[in-house]
Amino acid sequence: MNKIKISAVAYTNTKAFIYGLEHSDIINKIDLSLDIPSDCAAKVISGQVDIGLMPVAAIPLVSNANIVADYCIGSDGAVNSVFIFSDVPVEKIKTLRLDGHSRTSNNLAKVLLKFYWKQEVEFTTDPIVKTDAIVLIGDRTFGKKNNFAFAYDMGEEWKKFTGLPFMYAAWVANKEIDQAFKDEFNAALKFGLEHRKEVLKELPKTENFDLEDYLYHKLQFDVTEDRKKALNMFLGYIEEL
Ligand SMILES: C=C(O[C@@H]1C=C(C(=O)O)C=C[C@H]1O)C(=O)O
Numbered sequence: 001m002n003k004i005k006i007s008a009v010a011y012t013n014t015k016a017f018i019y020g021l022e023h024s025d026i027i028n029k030i031d032l033s034l035d036i037p038s039d040c041a042a043k044v045i046s047g048q049v050d051i052g053l054m055p056v057a058a059i060p061l062v063s064n065a066n067i068v069a070d071y072c073i074g075s076d077g078a079v080n081s082v083f084i085f086s087d088v089p090v091e092k093i094k095t096l097r098l099d100g101h102s103r104t105s106n107n108l109a110k111v112l113l114k115f116y117w118k119q120e121v122e123f124t125t126d127p128i129v130k131t132d133a134i135v136l137i138g139d140r141t142f143g144k145k146n147n148f149a150f151a152y153d154m155g156e157e158w159k160k161f162t163g164l165p166f167m168y169a170a171w172v173a174n175k176e177i178d179q180a181f182k183d184e185f186n187a188a189l190k191f192g193l194e195h196r197k198e199v200l201k202e203l204p205k206t207e208n209f210d211l212e213d214y215l216y217h218k219l220q221f222d223v224t225e226d227r228k229k230a231l232n233m234f235l236g237y238i239e240e241l
Pocket of ligand 1 (some may be wrong): 010011013037038054081102105106123138168
């Protein structure tokens with residue numbers, strides 16, 4: 001049997017999923033690579049992999065996109081790893097640097113700035129340019145909240161804006177995946193989530209950051225109806241940018 005090629009996110013937010021895949025027989029049926037989110041998206045879009053834990057903002061760029069798992073990377077309010085860090089309060093932000101690792105959060109920043117905060121902002125991806133604010137996601141944000149004058153948690157701001165939880169990344173396939181594989185995949189992901197205690201023990205300590213709170217509370221992993229509603233709303237806003 002040909003192995004199913006899978007790209008997952010190389011951040012702490014995905015460690016429980018990886019634990020589950022590695023401790024299940026499914027590991028023998030997949031080719032797993034760990035990538036930054038923007039590369040996950042590129043691999044699913046190009047067909048280099050069959051399934052990716054893909055930034056949801058890139059779903060419209062995938063032909064035959066379908067969500068194959070009941071689990072995702074989500075939050076209900078603050079997530080503590082998806083930020084706009086800024087030298088000025090949000091109503092004074094004129095320039096913002098996007099994060100090269102991100103697809104979802106870069107768009108989330110644009111959506112919030114335009115439709116929630118009603119700010120006109122110039123965006124750049126140039127790492128050298130000095131801007132009022134930056135988007136930063138993932139492990140590189142851990143413990144950095146207090147290094148900036150203002151830190152806007154975008155999960156929290158989305159909730160204030162819409163009243164809804166959020167989905168940052170979902171397991172998206174670019175082809176039909178058979179149900180037996182999906183069932184086994186879901187079971188492995190669930191097993192990983194149920195073993196977050198073991199995952200926590202293996203993680204390096206991080207200063208000024210509560211990993212337990214992050215894995216058990218800030219991150220939420222279920223693809224719920226509200227999270228799907230939020231996804232559709234978010235993709236609608238992106239079209240209007
Ligand atoms: C919660 C997070 O969700 C992520 C944010 C993503 C994005 O902005 O494109 C993609 C995948 C997730 O890793 C995070 O990275 O901190």
